[in-house]
Amino acid sequence: MHLREHVYALVATIPRGRVTTYGAIGKALGTRGYRAIGQILHRNPHWPDVPCHRVVAQNGSLASHYGIGGPQHQEKLLREEGVLIENGRVCMERHVFHFSSIAEK
DNA sequence: AGCGTGACGAACT
DNA sequence: TAGTTCGCCACGC
Numbered sequence: 001m002h003l004r005e006h007v008y009a010l011v012a013t014i015p016r017g018r019v020t021t022y023g024a025i026g027k028a029l030g031t032r033g034y035r036a037i038g039q040i041l042h043r044n045p046h047w048p049d050v051p052c053h054r055v056v057a058q059n060g061s062l063a064s065h066y067g068i069g070g071p072q073h074q075e076k077l078l079r080e081e082g083v084l085i086e087n088g089r090v091c092m093e094r095h096v097f098h099f100s101s102i103a104e105k
Numbered sequence: 106a107g108c109g110t111g112a113c114g115a116a117c118t
Numbered sequence: 119t120a121g122t123t124c125g126c127c128a129c130g131c
Contacts, residue, residue: 002128003127004127021114022112022113022114023113023115026113031127032113032115032125032126032127033125033127033128034113034114034115034126035113035114035125035127036111036127036128037113037126037127038111038113039110039112039129041112042111042112044112055112056112057112057113057114058114062112063112064111064112066112067112074112
């Protein structure tokens with residue numbers, strides 16, 4: 001099983017109005033290949049089943065080159081879900097989603 | 106099959 | 119605090 005499958009499966013569980021980070025995903029899956037996760041989401045073929053717009057950097061900044069309609073589209077999508085975005089960054093303390101369980105390998 | 110690149114992040118300097 | 123290096127994984131060439 002490839003890492004990408006796990007990433008998609010995990011991201012698919014993120015509830016509406018919540019966000020997570022590349023680091024959190026990597027940690028949950030037991031890998032440090034954060035860059036790979038970025039690329040995997042960039043080429044997300046499962047939209048909207050896999051809500052990749054809910055994945056942001058650890059400091060709350062949005063994806064630098066969002067692949068589905070530009071960075072502005074990601075921000076729009078998040079706002080529509082009620083996510084607070086200040087100064088181009090998501091209010092993490094308020095919206096971060098903690099994966100309940102371990103990786104599903 | 107090997108190499109460079111990238112929606113990252115932590116450790117160094 | 120800011121800039122650089124390194125680790126890790128998938129992909130295109």
